[in-house]
Amino acid sequence: MIRTYVILTILCLYQIYTSFGQDCPSKQELQSALRQVHKLLSAHETSYLQSIRSLRKKLNLLQSAAARQNTKASNGTCPKLEVPNNGKKLGKVLAVGHEVHFLCEPGYELVGSESRVCQESLSWSGQQSSCRNINECSSTPCLNGGTCVDDVSRFLCTCAKGWTGATCQTPVLTFFTVVTNASTSTSTSSPSVSPSALPSSPFMHPSRCTQFLGSTRCSCEAGFTISGRDSNLCIDIDECEVFHMGQAGRLCVHNCVNTPGGYRCTCPPGYNLTRDSRNCKDIDECETRQHNCTREQICVNTYGGFQCVRVECPRIRNATYVKTSPVRCERNPCPVDNKACSQAPNSVSFHYLSVVSNMSAPRVLFRVSAIRVLGDTLRFGLLGSRGRRHFTVQRSGRQTGQLLLVSPVQGPATLEAEVEMSELERRATLGRYITKVTLFVSPYGF
Incomplete structure (x- = not known):
């Protein structure tokens, strides 16, 4: 140039x-x-x-x-998430890939996403979470025409005439025998049967009789009725038998015990009665520390009890694993020339769920999701399981698969399922991730 x-x-x-x-x-x-x-x-x-x-x-x-x-x-972080009113936020790390979980106080239900993940775009996945007051009156707990008033974590029943109790479940019954014939009145009202001659039992006692204008009226306390044979005798009403089924279902969800003048509901071991004295609520032995699990074990609360489980990393030939959390094992890096090691699962996670007996199906039990995908294909599948006929796996999103219960299970029972998530590039496997789900089925259906 x-x-x-x-x-x-x-x-x-x-x-x-x-x-x-x-x-x-x-x-x-x-x-x-x-x-x-x-x-x-x-x-x-x-x-x-x-x-x-x-x-x-x-x-x-x-x-x-x-x-x-x-x-x-x-190195960026997602914006800080606020703690919902009447709730809690679990998780403080705002870096990409980390999760934040939300819980609500008793009497409130979660609206929005239970868990949110910080994405690479520095935005949170899912929907904004908030806690909404549960309308305890939505289940119509007040029986026999009672009016329900909603309150925080409880409800109040205003009972109709003739009924009492937390849910208006107990009848207030007073029976009268009116004898209009004077001679008959005299014979029935006279102390032909002395109180000492009456049977001695808490389920029967003498009636209260009065005479008025030539007739006799006998009455009993609430929960008792005049004996068909003798107006001087009051016998107990067996509410468990007479009112076994009401407008809102069974008088007692589990078991009814008749008592003099009333009744009481009982629950199986591991349950407590709820405030309505009719339903049963599970006792969380793990939270209240009513368990005997060792330090090497994890306490899993189940309906009516608990399970002590011990998570152990898999032993696979040519591959070694290290526990990165109480319920997760990660594979150590593989040598370059060790093909068998590279084909072993990259991670194995353990999850434990508790359900009631004969729970309705189909029902989603668990979701498996990938934060980011390296290959061009993400595949979900069901591996070996105990009770395989009860489960299936299907895709619910581009990066999410879900484990479904397809048929009810009669408890008590323990079922296991292994969900595999595989990443592929041109049909070649880049990574495998196993999630082992154990299902503890309670013997009770409430």
Whole structure:
């Protein structure tokens, strides 16, 4: 390029001289012209080099800015999530890939996502979480025409006439025997049967009789009725038998025990009565520390009891695992030439669920999700399981699969299922992740 420029310059000088009719320049003139050309070329070369340096500097600045932006993105955090009113937030780390969980206080239900993950876009997955007051009156707990008033974590029943109790479940019964015949009245009201002659039992006692205008009226306390044979005798009403089924279902969800003048509901071991004295609520032995699990074991609360489980990492030939959490094992890095190790699961997670007997199906039990996908395909499948006919696995999203219970299970029973999530690139496996789900089925259906 420079040689061409020199030749063009010399030709230009030659044209200048010839255009004025002058002879060819002398040697000194030619050398002077060449020196001028050299200076001109040096100036252009300096300008060219300065332009190159300026362009290179700009490119370096652009590269540095891009690197800083990438570093900021990789080290960035998601915005802080607020604790919902009447609830709790579990998890403080706001970095990419970390989860935050939400719980509500008793008497409130969660609206929105129970768990949210910080995504690479520095935004949270799922919906905003809040705690909404549970309407305890929605299940119509007040029986026999009672009116329900909702309150925080409880309800109050205003009972109709003739009924009492927390859910208006106990009848207030007073029976009268009216004898209008004076002679009959005299015979029935006279102490023909003395109180000492009446049977001695808490389930029967003498009636209260009064005479008015030639007739006798006998009455009993609530929960008793006049004996069909003798108006002087009150016998207990067996509410468990008479009112076994009411407008809102069974009088007692589990078991009814008749008592003198009333009744009481009982629950199986591991349950307590709820405030309505009719339903049963499971006792969380793990939370209340009413268990005998060792430090090496995990306490899993079940309906009516608890289970002590011990998580052990799998023993697979040519692969080793380390426990990264109480319920998760990660595979150690594999040697480059160890193909058998690379085909072993990258991680194995353990999860334990408790359900009631004969729970309605189909029902989603568990979801498995990938935060990010390396390959072009994500596949979900069901491996070996105890009670396989009760389970199936299906995809519920681009990066999520779910384990379903497809048929009811009669308790007590323990079922196991292994859900596999595989990442593939052009049908070649990049990674395998196993989730072992253990299902403890209670013998009771409430």
